[in-house]
Amino acid sequence: MCKSKKSTGIITSTASKSMASKSLKPSTSSSVNTSSSHIYPSTNYTPNYSTTSKSRFFSSITSLSSLKDSLSENPHIYDFSEICKATNNFLQKPFSSSSSSASWRCTIRGKEVILFQRKSRRQIGLPELQERLLTVCRSHHSSLVKLFGASTSGNYIYLVYEYVHGANLATCLRNPQNPSYTILSSWLSRMQVATDLAHGLDYIHHRLGLNSEYVHNHVKSCSILVTEASLNAKICHFGTAELCGEIVGSERSSARSYGRLDSRVMKIEGIIGYMSPEFRSSGVQTQKCDVYAFGVVILELVSGEKAMRYVFDDGGGGYKRISVIETAREVVAAGGGELRNWVDKRVKDSYPVEVAEKIVRLGLECVDDDPENRPDMGQVDVRVSKLYLESRNWAEKIGLPTDFSVSMAPR
Numbered sequence: 001m002c003k004s005k006k007s008t009g010i011i012t013s014t015a016s017k018s019m020a021s022k023s024l025k026p027s028t029s030s031s032v033n034t035s036s037s038h039i040y041p042s043t044n045y046t047p048n049y050s051t052t053s054k055s056r057f058f059s060s061i062t063s064l065s066s067l068k069d070s071l072s073e074n075p076h077i078y079d080f081s082e083i084c085k086a087t088n089n090f091l092q093k094p095f096s097s098s099s100s101s102a103s104w105r106c107t108i109r110g111k112e113v114i115l116f117q118r119k120s121r122r123q124i125g126l127p128e129l130q131e132r133l134l135t136v137c138r139s140h141h142s143s144l145v146k147l148f149g150a151s152t153s154g155n156y157i158y159l160v161y162e163y164v165h166g167a168n169l170a171t172c173l174r175n176p177q178n179p180s181y182t183i184l185s186s187w188l189s190r191m192q193v194a195t196d197l198a199h200g201l202d203y204i205h206h207r208l209g210l211n212s213e214y215v216h217n218h219v220k221s222c223s224i225l226v227t228e229a230s231l232n233a234k235i236c237h238f239g240t241a242e243l244c245g246e247i248v249g250s251e252r253s254s255a256r257s258y259g260r261l262d263s264r265v266m267k268i269e270g271i272i273g274y275m276s277p278e279f280r281s282s283g284v285q286t287q288k289c290d291v292y293a294f295g296v297v298i299l300e301l302v303s304g305e306k307a308m309r310y311v312f313d314d315g316g317g318g319y320k321r322i323s324v325i326e327t328a329r330e331v332v333a334a335g336g337g338e339l340r341n342w343v344d345k346r347v348k349d350s351y352p353v354e355v356a357e358k359i360v361r362l363g364l365e366c367v368d369d370d371p372e373n374r375p376d377m378g379q380v381d382v383r384v385s386k387l388y389l390e391s392r393n394w395a396e397k398i399g400l401p402t403d404f405s406v407s408m409a410p411r
Helices: 051-070 080-086 126-137 169-173 187-206 249-253 277-282 287-303 324-334 338-342 353-366 377-397
Strands: 008-011 101-108 111-119 147-153 156-162 166-168 224-227 233-235 268-271 308-313 318-323
Touching (some): 080 101, 080 111, 126 147, 166 169, 169 287, 187 233, 187 287, 187 353, 187 377, 287 324, 287 353, 324 338, 324 353, 338 353, 353 377
Antiparallel strands (some): 008 268, 111 156, 147 156, 166 224, 224 233
C-alpha cells in the first residue's frame, strides 16, 4: 500500500475553526440509535418464507446468492473498539505517517487492510456520512483502491481500505536505496501507469453518477500504487476528500467560479508541486485541480524527476526550487533533441519519440495556469489511451515484450 510523504505543504487560515464529529457505532453496539435511517440494509438478511414457498423459490434464492457473492459488500461503519483492537490501541507501529494523517496495516473482520486516520475538516452528520460512504464504497473500478468503510471518534475519521501488494509510484521512480534502478524501466510500463491513472480519474469525475462533480483532491505520485507483479496503477485515497469534509455541496455549485473559500471554515492543505495556482489562492477544490495534478504526474513518469526538487545555486550560494513543470516547458521551447536528454535515462532511449513528445505536451496542457485552458479528464483519458496503443504497436513492431511480471523484492 502506498505511504504518504512527509513533505506536505500546509496553508492554514488564521481563523479556521476546529470542528468535532460524533462517534459512529455499528448496529451491534448497545449505544447505537437503532433508527432505521441510521442503519445500512444487511446483505445477510433472509426472508422468512413459508415451508411451501421455500422449494418454489429455492433456485431463485441460489441464483441471487451467487449474484450477491459477485458484488461488493455494503459499506461498513465500524465500531471504534474494532479500530482500537486492530491497532493494539494505536501502539502498533504505523505503516506510514505525515503531518495530516497516519496509517496502519492491520486486519479487521478477517481482511488485511490499511487503516488511515485523518482529521475531519468539518462536522458531518451521520445521515450525510452514510450517504457519502455508500456512494464511494459502491464504486467499482480496477484503477481505484477499494474503500471498505469508516469509523469516527472525536474529530478524527478512520478510513478502512483494502491492502494491495505493491509500492507507490514515487518509490518506483525514485528508490532511495537504489536510485539507478526502477521497476518501470520500459516505456510501455510507464504508459500503462498513465493509462490506468487516466481511466481512474475519468471514472471519478464522470462515471459515479449523473452530473457528477466528484473531486479526488489527493492526486500525487505517492498516492498512486503500482501493483505487484502486473505493474498496473491504482489510485489511493479515493473518497478521502468527501468523507473528511474537504468538499461540500455548496462548494461544488460554485466551483467553476474559482472564488475564494471562506477562510473561517476551511484549512487548505496540499503537496507542494501538485497544487494548482487557483487552489493555492482560493482553497476551492475542482476537477481541474485534479487535471493539474495528473499533468504533474505525467511529467514525472516521462522524466523520472520529482514534482519539486531543490538544487544548489552556484551563483547565489544557496538552494533554489525547480519544478518539473518548468523544466518540461524549457525542453519543449528548446525543441530539437532536448527531449531525448530529458526523458528518464533508465528507459535507455527505447521509446517512440513522437509519442513521448505528445505525452509531454499533453502534460503541459494539463498544468496550464488558466484552469479553463486545461482539458477535461474525459478528453485526457481518450488521448492517453490512444498514445498507449501507439506505444504498444511500436513495441510489437520492434519485438519488445508487452506483458510484465516484476517482483518488488529488495535489491
